[in-house]
Amino acid sequence: MLVSVPVFASADGPMTGLVRLTGVTRHFDPSPRGPGRILARPRPAPLTAVADVSLSIPEGTVYGLVGESGSGKSTLGRLVAGLLAPSSGRIEVAGRDPQGANAAAIGIQMIFQDPAASLNPRWRVGDIVTEPVAARGRVPRGLAERLLVQVGLDPADRGKFPRAFSGGQQQRIAIARALSANPRLVICDEPTSALDVSVQAQVLNLISDLRRDLGLTCLFISHDLAVIRHMADRVGVLYQGRLVEEAAAGTLFAAPRHPYTRMLLDAVPRLDGGGGRAGLRAGDIPDAVPAPTGCVFHPRCRVAVARCASERPALRAAACGRVACHLA
């Protein structure tokens, strides 16, 4: 069922793929808005949410992006969706810049974490799911019903409002809306994090089926490593805006190279009770401002050596992937 992924990424940058990111960086200005901005002394340093990320997603594959809160996953998703502009670097989706109106023309759609917040409560479901089509022209007859059937909902419910549906059903509606415009790329940002486990399984299976049947390309963002394991062909691990490891899903989960990836995998609670190990130094994720010198992970790393604090490791080619660690 899974599409085999050709080995395409080299150390000097990805060459092919529907989605191509080259040296993408995005800064945010954390100084207060309004008049306080002028008075803020000293002006805070810019926050780098995404730093020098290069990656490529071949057509028809699922790229899983994993990391803790504040790692820049969602910012990267919004950059690829064209909702944010990169501060530097280049983003191409199907050979075009996804900024502005291009995103819809290329066929980029997003599915968000909180379905209740991403559906207009005053619109009827039939209008919500066909909105991407209506925005660009006439809605064919029966489209709403076809879309609702496709995501496993009753087409007779097209006249209802979103509040009449459970969380899982609302996420199905959001998926139907994303499918309405025949997308090439679907960006799923934590699509099941707000759902209960039994409903999560339904929605993940639905996304898998649609992706297989429609040949969709997916950027799948999640903090849940087990969900990423189930969904992704290739996985990128973000830490403080930097890609620290990337590999085919099977390789990454069987033989993680970066100490951060290993720590994340060890910390995941498992049903057999053999996980949940807090394998990190005391303390929490340090603030991203200012970013530590050297390797971004070295303040929490258990195996860090002196070099890690002074010299930033490059993301270099490793067995079926890339890793940014002096010791890997």
Next chain:
Amino acid sequence: MSVGPVLSLRDVSVSVPGRGARGARALAVDRVSVDIAAGEVLGIVGESGAGKSLLASAVTGLLPPRAGLSGGEVWIAGARVDHLPEARLRRLRGRVVGTVFQDPLGALNPLMTIGAQLAETIAVHLPLSRSAARQRAAEALAEVGIPAPADRLGCYPHELSGGMRQRVGIALALCAAPALLIADEPTTALDVSVQAQILALLKRLCRDRGMAVMLITHDMGVIAETADRIAVLYAGRLVETGPVRDVLDTPCHPYTDGLVAAVPRIDGRPGRLAQIPGAMPPPGARPAGCAFHPRCALARDRCRKDPAPEVAAAGGRAACWFPCRSLPARTDP
């Protein structure tokens, strides 16, 4: 009563207003009985709306305004507490029962330093001077693994990370050395690495202090790593309970079985997940017979008519007409 359970719930029911203006009251928690012994973590698992948090609120008498305890008994350390007047309950909270909430930022006062909040709580429960209370506050922070605790007393909640705030939340709950700690989704808002630290902390405190812990979560993995025993709630009913390994390895109730199978596993193979069709009905819209029967692959006619009986299950009990595992030879009389 030192040998008895710290917490004992006997047929506890919580009613909530039904739908619509004239809706009849519905049972959101329906005759649940569980015990927690000293030094034991009981994990309560269930989907949202299953009644987990209402059950916990019933223990402390902090039910939401329109919900009410409609039956059953709550015993804490050998004393019945469900009919106590509010003034007596207030003294119980904090001193005998500590609570850790999901959102540590919402549980802390943003305008008070954490030292002041801890000292205030300590002063309410213990006869200590201000300086002694402050000293005790620093000790409380050290106990939950906060580095440089004396320096942190002057911090405001917003200056701490999520994991540190949750440690402060736990320190607050532990100020008066309660016999029972209720942790309601304590790690749901935290990253996985911080979650592992907080769960290890809860386990250590439970062992060291001989505290009873009620751990409420929707995450089966968290239960598997932390709890000694598990209670699975579905639509307000206790559908299965027993030692955590027995229940997760050989679930007897089809709902438990489905829940365990639906969890994506990090060491699993990619592909389709087992799924439970449909969704849990809200209180007031629950079907006759076993509430799970519309979603159950094993349901027969009897499940649609008669409430499920309680049967012996792997090391515990389950409420099911046709359990999906063959039962041990022993059956309850």
